[in-house]
Amino acid sequence: xxxxxxxxxxxxxxxxxxxxxxxxxxxxxxxxxxxxxxxxxxxxxxxxxxxxxxxxxxxxxxxxxxxxxxxxxxxxxxxxxxxxxxxxxxxxxxxxxxxxxxxxxxxxxxxxxxxxxxxxxxxxxxxxxxxxxxxxxxxxxxxxxxxxxxxxxxxxxxxxxxxxxxxxxxxxxxxxxxxxxxxxxxxxxxxxxxxxxxxxxxxxxxxxxxxxxxxxxxxxxxxxxxxxxxxxxxxxxxxxxxxxxxxxxxxxxxxxxxxxxxxxxxxxxxxxxxxxxxxxxxxxxxxxxxxxxxxx
Amino acid sequence: xxxxxxxxxxxxxxxxxxxxxxxxxxxxxxxxxxxxxxxxxxxxxxxxxxxxxxxxxxxxxxxxxxxxxxxxxxxxxxxxxxxxxxxxxxxxxxxxxxxxxxxxxxxxxxxxxxxxxxxxxxxxxxxxxxxxxxxxxxxxxxxxxxxxxxxxxxxxxxxxxxxxxxxxxxxxxxxxxxxxxxxxxxxxxxxxxxxxxxxxxxxxxxxxxxxxxxxxxxxxxxxxxxxxxxxxxxxxxxxxxxxxxxxxxxxxxxxxxxxxxxxxxxxxxxxxxxxxxxxxxxxxxxxxxxxxxxxx
Numbered sequence: 001x002x003x004x005x006x007x008x009x010x011x012x013x014x015x016x017x018x019x020x021x022x023x024x025x026x027x028x029x030x031x032x033x034x035x036x037x038x039x040x041x042x043x044x045x046x047x048x049x050x051x052x053x054x055x056x057x058x059x060x061x062x063x064x065x066x067x068x069x070x071x072x073x074x075x076x077x078x079x080x081x082x083x084x085x086x087x088x089x090x091x092x093x094x095x096x097x098x099x100x101x102x103x104x105x106x107x108x109x110x111x112x113x114x115x116x117x118x119x120x121x122x123x124x125x126x127x128x129x130x131x132x133x134x135x136x137x138x139x140x141x142x143x144x145x146x147x148x149x150x151x152x153x154x155x156x157x158x159x160x161x162x163x164x165x166x167x168x169x170x171x172x173x174x175x176x177x178x179x180x181x182x183x184x185x186x187x188x189x190x191x192x193x194x195x196x197x198x199x200x201x202x203x204x205x206x207x208x209x210x211x212x213x214x215x216x217x218x219x220x221x222x223x224x225x226x227x228x229x230x231x232x233x234x235x236x237x238x239x240x241x242x243x244x245x246x247x248x249x250x251x252x253x254x255x256x257x258x259x260x261x262x263x264x265x266x267x268x269x270x271x272x273x274x275x276x277x278x279x280x281x282x283x284x285x286x287x288x289x290x291x292x293x294x295x296x
Numbered sequence: 297x298x299x300x301x302x303x304x305x306x307x308x309x310x311x312x313x314x315x316x317x318x319x320x321x322x323x324x325x326x327x328x329x330x331x332x333x334x335x336x337x338x339x340x341x342x343x344x345x346x347x348x349x350x351x352x353x354x355x356x357x358x359x360x361x362x363x364x365x366x367x368x369x370x371x372x373x374x375x376x377x378x379x380x381x382x383x384x385x386x387x388x389x390x391x392x393x394x395x396x397x398x399x400x401x402x403x404x405x406x407x408x409x410x411x412x413x414x415x416x417x418x419x420x421x422x423x424x425x426x427x428x429x430x431x432x433x434x435x436x437x438x439x440x441x442x443x444x445x446x447x448x449x450x451x452x453x454x455x456x457x458x459x460x461x462x463x464x465x466x467x468x469x470x471x472x473x474x475x476x477x478x479x480x481x482x483x484x485x486x487x488x489x490x491x492x493x494x495x496x497x498x499x500x501x502x503x504x505x506x507x508x509x510x511x512x513x514x515x516x517x518x519x520x521x522x523x524x525x526x527x528x529x530x531x532x533x534x535x536x537x538x539x540x541x542x543x544x545x546x547x548x549x550x551x552x553x554x555x556x557x558x559x560x561x562x563x564x565x566x567x568x569x570x571x572x573x574x575x576x577x578x579x580x581x582x583x584x585x586x587x588x589x590x591x592x
Contacts, residue, residue, distance in 0.1 A: 195511070196508045197521050198525065201525065201526050202525075204504055206565070208496070212492045222493055229494065229498075229532045233532055235588075238588050239581075241578050244577075245574055249577070256570055263559070266558075273544050282541045287506060288502040291505050
């Protein structure tokens with residue numbers, strides 16, 4: 001199921017928004033909503049005092065606290081923007097302190113493991129809307145946040161059978177106000193589509209750089225001879241190792257399925273190279289080129 | 297063995313240069329040498345009359361012919377810039393008509409198969425210097441040629457035991473005059489290094505696009521959800537399928553070795569994901585990131 005929510009946006013107002021993890025993702029959402037004038041107060045919650053002070057001095061948040069429980073207590077919307085493996089424990093601490101009628105949402109790149117961990121913890125009167133804004137840069141921290149990060153980018157929401165329509169509508173309008181195209185998916189579909197289009201390519205890029213290094217003999221630095229194409233191709237292997245370790249583990253079921261499809265595809269190519277199957281090779285490359293050109 | 301030939305360049309003069317295949321690669325060499333004033337006459341040789349006429353009207357060549365045998369007869373240097381699989385047959389036709397003292401060189405992306413095919417055909421008095429200018433764009437044809445294509449790019453020459461020093465020196469100075477850094481490698485090393493840094497990444501990119509497409513269920517177009525990282529990563533899958541079919545077949549021995557190293561590296565990663573080996577995964581990604589960052 002994929003639905004694009006492109007209906008006209010009703011007026012949005014959030015009295016108090018708590019951002020847990022005031023980095024690029026959390027801070028940029030705060031800035032976008034403040035700029036749109038749809039939020040009364042933004043409370044920043046985090047562990048690093050220096051980053052929180054930076055966030056306040058830059059106007060990313062109006063006030064901040066290092067106390068998660070106190071910070072979320074009076075918030076109408078709580079956005080969790082911490083690393084994906086930490087989301088269950090952060091939610092477990094925050095949820096008992098959230099007020100009735102409040103909405104919890106998150107920005108995790110993986111959804112099934114997050115939903116499975118958080119939904120059983122939901123108190124009566126608190127709603128959870130799982131989300132994934134598909135955006136980011138190679139920067140991090142509150143100082144990297146900017147209000148247009150989400151403009152023209154997709155934000156995928158993955159409501160479950162327990163998600164109330166009103167809460168989903170509120171979070172969808174929040175992301176639309178930030179400039180995103182909101183797309184609804186099943187949790188399982190989200191993890192499979194992201195495994196294919198994002199997680200698998202990152203795994204392949206990381207593996208390629210390590211494999212090419214291993215092709216050198218007797219201390220030979222073959223990477224010295226890499227040209228522009230290789231550099232573009234492997235830029236994503238410069239991404240944060242901690243984040244990708246967490247994503248690989250959190251989404252391992254869907255990721256392992258895509259890795260198997262990739263291995264089978266590569267094995268087909270290898271067999272055709274070994275057998276000098278010129279027609280099959282041309283067809284393989286041509287098919288790939290056509291698909292790639294279609295998404296330019 | 298790798299030697300960078302960075303000794304001062306002695307004056308270079310080529311009375312008559314024949315370019316077989318007047319496209320981006322051949323045409324750009326002609327323009328660079330003409331601009332440097334080191335060539336008396338450039339003869340363009342090709343099959344397509346329209347392309348040859350374009351080449352002459354743009355000043356890429358001074359005259360042209362569709363007769364390979366006649367075109368090479370009075371040339372001092374003959375540069376073969378046709379697709380890599382055609383080089384043996386083009387050389388076989390040209391060599392008996394080249395004059396004594398002339399030098400044959402080429403621009404093929406694969407060297408072992410080219411050297412093995414051409415060296416046995418060399419008449420007395422004609423030298424062959426195998427070469428590979430590591431440059432190119434996504435354009436082709438004489439109209440795409442420009443004199444600065446080779447500036448700052450590497451040109452790999454792979455002399456063999458049969459290559460005379462004077463002929464190697466002449467071809468090296470020719471590429472240096474065109475702006476290239478000339479690097480000497482063994483034929484075998486060239487094919488292995490290029491398999492690792494160029495041919496393997498192209499195979500992986502082509503396979504990745506086809507694998508990601510195959511991850512969609514029931515006609516679902518998962519590529520629709522690909523983001524910027526995927527697009528950058530797979531840009532090289534838009535390369536010419538014919539050229540890559542030819543390279544894959546010509547360099548299959550070295551390429552299959554690198555594919556096996558890549559498969560083993562990917563299998564290690566997959567095993568660590570399945571086993572949730574967080575430390576091993578972090579180390580794998582971190583090692584890759586450090587190597588990638590070092591070639592920025």
